[in-house]
Amino acid sequence: MRAAVHRAVEELLAEEVGDGLTIPAVAARAGVHATTLYRRWGSVGELLADVATSRFSGDVVVPDTGSLRGDLQRWAADVATDLADPDVLALMRATLGAGGEQGACACRGDREDQLAAMIEREKARGGTAPTVERTADALLGPLYYRAIFTGEPGSPDWARGLVDLLLPG
Amino acid sequence: MRAAVHRAVEELLAEEVGDGLTIPAVAARAGVHATTLYRRWGSVGELLADVATSRFSGDVVVPDTGSLRGDLQRWAADVATDLADPDVLALMRATLGAGGEQGACACRGDREDQLAAMIEREKARGGTAPTVERTADALLGPLYYRAIFTGEPGSPDWARGLVDLLLPG
DNA sequence: AAGCTAACGCAACGATCTGTGCGTTCGTGC
DNA sequence: GCACGAACGCACAGATCGTTGCGTTAGCTT
Numbered sequence: 001m002r003a004a005v006h007r008a009v010e011e012l013l014a015e016e017v018g019d020g021l022t023i024p025a026v027a028a029r030a031g032v033h034a035t036t037l038y039r040r041w042g043s044v045g046e047l048l049a050d051v052a053t054s055r056f057s058g059d060v061v062v063p064d065t066g067s068l069r070g071d072l073q074r075w076a077a078d079v080a081t082d083l084a085d086p087d088v089l090a091l092m093r094a095t096l097g098a099g100g101e102q103g104a105c106a107c108r109g110d111r112e113d114q115l116a117a118m119i120e121r122e123k124a125r126g127g128t129a130p131t132v133e134r135t136a137d138a139l140l141g142p143l144y145y146r147a148i149f150t151g152e153p154g155s156p157d158w159a160r161g162l163v164d165l166l167l168p169g
Numbered sequence: 170m171r172a173a174v175h176r177a178v179e180e181l182l183a184e185e186v187g188d189g190l191t192i193p194a195v196a197a198r199a200g201v202h203a204t205t206l207y208r209r210w211g212s213v214g215e216l217l218a219d220v221a222t223s224r225f226s227g228d229v230v231v232p233d234t235g236s237l238r239g240d241l242q243r244w245a246a247d248v249a250t251d252l253a254d255p256d257v258l259a260l261m262r263a264t265l266g267a268g269g270e271q272g273a274c275a276c277r278g279d280r281e282d283q284l285a286a287m288i289e290r291e292k293a294r295g296g297t298a299p300t301v302e303r304t305a306d307a308l309l310g311p312l313y314y315r316a317i318f319t320g321e322p323g324s325p326d327w328a329r330g331l332v333d334l335l336l337p338g
Numbered sequence: 339a340a341g342c343t344a345a346c347g348c349a350a351c352g353a354t355c356t357g358t359g360c361g362t363t364c365g366t367g368c
Numbered sequence: 369g370c371a372c373g374a375a376c377g378c379a380c381a382g383a384t385c386g387t388t389g390c391g392t393t394a395g396c397t398t
Binding site: 098105141 | 187188212213214262263264265266267269270273274276277303305306307309310311312313314315317318319320331334
Binding site for chain 4: 023024034043
C-alpha cells in the first residue's frame with residue numbers, strides 16, 4: 001500500500017503533471033482513498049519528502065576498488081547516471097518546492113555518509129584524503145547543480161573528471 | 170502593478186506559507202484581482218519564474234579588482250551572501266518546484282554570464298583562466314548545493330576559499 | 339477465543355481554486 | 369475629436385481540494 005502510493009507519485013511526476021500532483025490525484029492512481037493519504041502524510045510536501053527519502057537512500061552502493069580515486073570515480077559516475085534520469089529530476093524539483101527544508105535534505109539521502117565511508121576507508125589504509133566537506137563541495141556540488149539548475153545533467157565521464165580535479169596528481 | 174505582484178509573492182514566500190502560495194492569495198496581497206494574474210501569467214509556476222528572473226538578474230554587479238582571483242573571490246562572497254538570505258532560498262525552492270525547467274534556469278539568472286565576463290577580462294589582460302564550465306563547477310556548484318540542499322548556506326569566507334581551490338598557486 | 343487498537347474505506351460538507359463573460363477605463367493612432 | 373484595442377475590475381459558475389465523522393476490518397494481546 002505504501003509502495004503503491006510511492007509508485008503512483010513517481011508515475012504522476014513522470015507525466016509532467018506539474019502542479020497537478022495533489023493528494024486526490026495520487027490516491028486515485030494508487031487505488032486508495034484520499035482520506036488515508038491525508039491521515040498518513042498530511043500534505044503533499046511530507047509525502048514527497050518520504051518518497052525522496054526512499055528513493056535517495058541506499059540506491060547507490062559504496063564501491064570498493066582499492067583506491068580512493070577509483071572509489072570516488074565510480075561513485076561519481078553512478079550518481080551522475082542516477083541524476084540524469086528525468087524522473088529523478090522531477091522528483092527532486094517537486095520535493096524541493098513542496099517539502100521545504102525537510103524535503104531538501106531528503107534529496108541528499110545518505111550520499112554524504114557514503115563519501116565519509118570512502119574517505120574513512122582510505123584513511124584506514126594509511127593514505128591521505130580530503131575532508132568530507134571539501135569532497136562534497138567538489139563532487140556533490142557540481143553534480144547536483146548541473147542536474148537541477150541546467151538542462152544538461154553531467155555525463156559519467158565528466159563526473160569522473162571532477163575527481164581528478166579534487167585529488168592532487 | 171507588476172511590481173506590486175512581485176512584492177506580494179516575495180512577502181508571501183517570506184511568511185512560510187508553504188503550498189498556500191496561490192494565485193488568489195497573491196492577488197489579494199497585491200491589491201489586484203485574481204483574474205488579472207490568471208490572464209497575465211496563467212499559473213503559479215510561470216509567475217514564480219518571472220519573479221525569479223527579475224530577482225536573479227542584475228542584482229550582483231561584476232567586480233573589477235584587477236586580478237581574476239580578486240574578482241572571483243569578491244563575486245563568490247557576494248553570491249554566498251545573497252544565497253544566505255532565507256527569502257531568496259524560499260523563492261528558489263518554490264520556483265524549482267512549480268516552474269519546471271524554465272524556473273530552474275531562471276534561478277541561475279545571468280551568473281554564468283558574469284563568470285564569463287570575468288574570465289574574458291582576464292584573458293584580455295593576457296593572463297590564463299580556467300574555462301567557464303569548470304569555474305561554474307567549482308564555484309556555482311558548491312554555492313548552490315549548500316544553499317539549497319543543506320540547511321547551512323556557505324559563509325563569504327568559505328566562498329572565497331573555493332576560489333583558492335580552483336586557481337593554482 | 340474475546341477484546342482492543344490501529345488502519346482503511348466511505349460519504350458528505352465547506353472552502354478554495356480555476357476559468358469565463360461582460361462592462362469599464364486608459365492609452366494610441368488616424 | 370474619434371475610433372479602436374489592450375488591460376483591468378467584477379460577478380458568477382463549475383470543479384477540485386482539504387477535512388471530519390462513522391462504520392468496518394485486520395492484527396495483536398491477554
